[in-house]
Structures are given as C-alpha cells and as structure tokens.
Amino acid sequence: MNEIDVLQQICLNLNEGDKLKEKLPAETLYEEDGTEVFTMKTHRHQEIILRDYQEEPYLNMFFSFQGLSSSKHLYSGIEYSLTDNQHMVGYTPFFEGDYSLKGNMLEIFGVCMKESYFQKLIVTDLACLQQFWDNVQKGVETGMTSHPMPIIWQQRSVINEMLNCIYQGQMRKLYFESKITELFFLQAEQANNLPKEGFLLLKSSDREKLNAARQFIQHHIFEPLTIRKISREIGLNEFKLKKGFRQLFGTTVFDCLTQFRMDYARQVLLDTSKTISEVAYTLGYSDPYNFSKAFKKHFGFLPSKL
Structure with missing residues (x-):
C-alpha cells in the first residue's frame, strides 16, 4: 500500500x-x-x-x-x-x-x-x-x-x-x-539516502539510549571516544548504536562527534584569545594542520578566516 x-x-x-x-x-x-x-x-x-x-x-x-x-x-x-x-x-x-x-x-x-x-x-x-x-x-x-x-x-x-x-x-x-x-x-x-538494508525497529527505550549517546558524545568531546566505550556507557549493543544513531539523527556517531568538536572550536576562536594551535591540541589533534583541514571540511573555510 x-x-x-x-x-x-x-x-x-x-x-x-x-x-x-x-x-x-x-x-x-x-x-x-x-x-x-x-x-x-x-x-x-x-x-x-x-x-x-x-x-x-x-x-x-x-x-x-x-x-x-x-x-x-x-x-x-x-x-x-x-x-x-x-x-x-x-x-x-x-x-x-x-x-x-x-x-x-x-x-x-x-x-x-x-x-x-x-x-x-x-x-x-x-x-x-x-x-x-x-x-x-x-x-x-x-x-x-x-x-x-x-x-x-x-x-x-x-x-x-x-x-x-x-x-x-x-x-x-x-x-x-x-x-x-x-x-x-x-x-x-x-x-x-535510505539504507538498502532497511530501518531498525527502534523501541522507545532504544531512542532514549540513543539520545543519551548523543549527550554523552557532546559532553566528552575532548576524549578519544570509541563505539565500544559509548556502547557500554549507554547500555546498547554496538550494532544498534551505529545503525540506530544514523537512523535517528541522520548522521554517524563520529560525524556527530566532529560536529560538536568543530562547533566548540569555532565558538572558542570567536570568543576567546586562544590560538588555533591551542584549540587543536585541546581537541586531541596532534597537528594544527590536521585540525585546520578538518575545520575547513566542516565549515568550508579555514579557522584563520574567522
């Protein structure tokens, strides 16, 4: 039908x-x-x-x-x-x-x-x-x-x-x-962009846990997060976390993490006197160049243009 x-x-x-x-x-x-x-x-x-x-x-x-x-x-x-x-x-x-x-x-x-x-x-x-x-x-x-x-x-x-x-x-x-x-x-x-394999049937409790996963990611952007760590934190298996997260939020777990990190970086660079290098290291980047590259990919311009 x-x-x-x-x-x-x-x-x-x-x-x-x-x-x-x-x-x-x-x-x-x-x-x-x-x-x-x-x-x-x-x-x-x-x-x-x-x-x-x-x-x-x-x-x-x-x-x-x-x-x-x-x-x-x-x-x-x-x-x-x-x-x-x-x-x-x-x-x-x-x-x-x-x-x-x-x-x-x-x-x-x-x-x-x-x-x-x-x-x-x-x-x-x-x-x-x-x-x-x-x-x-x-x-x-x-x-x-x-x-x-x-x-x-x-x-x-x-x-x-x-x-x-x-x-x-x-x-x-x-x-x-x-x-x-x-x-x-x-x-x-x-x-x-529908997945070829179809959608998961998400119960109300699953959606609550996936929302908790998103909040956990937002509050731990300075840490080296993994799927396993997030899965254990919210009490949801890794498969349902990965597929359910994309289904509910329209993005992957790690793309969501990148979004939160880039939003934080942009705000700090606009509102404080911190340098690009300081922000890069704070977010776990070993090289400011890689941070600037990720920033440009996300926003379309280099952080130096702020």
Whole structure:
C-alpha cells in the first residue's frame, strides 16, 4: 500500500466546512495561499474513526510523534499503519476513505499543500525527487518512499521552530514558507539516502539510549571516544548504536562527534584569545594542520578566516 493513503486521511482538508477538523483537537498554526500547517496533541482512550473525502490534488507531509495512525481505502480495503516517531511525504490526486487514530497519547504534525503551492517545491536534483515529481506531473498517487521513515532530530528541530514561531503578518508568512521548504528537503534528503538494508525497529527505550549517546558524545568531546566505550556507557549493543544513531539523527556517531568538536572550536576562536594551535591540541589533534583541514571540511573555510 502506498504511504500517501495515510497522509491524505490524517492531513485535514483546507475547506472551511471540513467535518474532520471539527471533531479533532487540531490547532492550525498557519493557513494561507493553499497551505495549512497543523498540530495535534491529546490524550485518547478510545479509537477515533473518521471518513474523509477530497477531490483535488494535495501534497502532504505528515509526522507522527506518538500514537498509532491507520488508514483504509473505501474501495480497495487496503490498510496501512504508522507507529511512533515516523513520517512520510506524498501526493494524491483524490481520496475517499476512513482513518483511525488511537493510543493513550497522540501527537502529530502535518503540512497540507494544494497544487498552487507545492509547484514551488518542484526540483529534480535528487534521484528520489526526479521519480516523485514525474509521478506527480502524471497525476499518479505516489509517495517519496514506499514506507514511512524515522523522524530525525533535524526535522524535529524545524518543527519545534514552527511550533514556537512568534512572528505575525508577512514575517510569519515568510517564516513558515521557508520552514516548510526546509522540512520538505530534509525529508527528500533522508529519502534519497535510505539504507538498502532497511530501518531498525527502534523501541522507545532504544531512542532514549540513543539520545543519551548523543549527550554523552557532546559532553566528552575532548576524549578519544570509541563505539565500544559509548556502547557500554549507554547500555546498547554496538550494532544498534551505529545503525540506530544514523537512523535517528541522520548522521554517524563520529560525524556527530566532529560536529560538536568543530562547533566548540569555532565558538572558542570567536570568543576567546586562544590560538588555533591551542584549540587543536585541546581537541586531541596532534597537528594544527590536521585540525585546520578538518575545520575547513566542516565549515568550508579555514579557522584563520574567522
């Protein structure tokens, strides 16, 4: 079953008379120019089953942080489900069917775009986008991937920025348009780099340990860290640490370590009188040249240019 089946059922129609929206405790964060950004966070003890109908094309981005979301086509009878910490993006020319939401805690976030808006996002530099937009242009129901993807921290960060937006008027419009674009391309980048072997099934406890691993790395950037050391510290086997870390955060353990080290180095060089050599040795580099090389690779310029 195509992932967009879930998207179209969860994403609420933009019509003012939409009955689904009246029954769900969803909050509209932004609605303008054929685009709606909404969020919902609520406690539910009973399953919600609702009928939805939509006759015009939509591009939908949907994020399920907590709860189980299921959909069922009225005519095909095919069902699909999303679990915690999953997202997807897809296109549908029309839809009619039922969807359900269940779980003690429901937390979702979505962006629904009419054709007049999502035309702005049509670029084909990535292989996954080339195929996706080809299908959209043909009016074929399609998803950017054949299955949901795990939500990574960069996506959560952009969503949090939209949830906490303080701007009003035209500034709010510009802000949301830029964040919608950023979020879409984060999804596209993740889709384009999907592991061939598929995703790990990460339990809530696994995600907690992986978040602990990231914090451990951040607090020990001056030490010669190894996968084995981090694995023992957080109580997660090395395989799940390496693969789960990349899946959850969109980067490897050691790339994350490099990022924290380079961010620290940049801040120290900007805010203190320490030399490049001093910072290099503090971070464990035996040669300032190697540090400068790593710095340029990360930021695109040498530390001497700060």
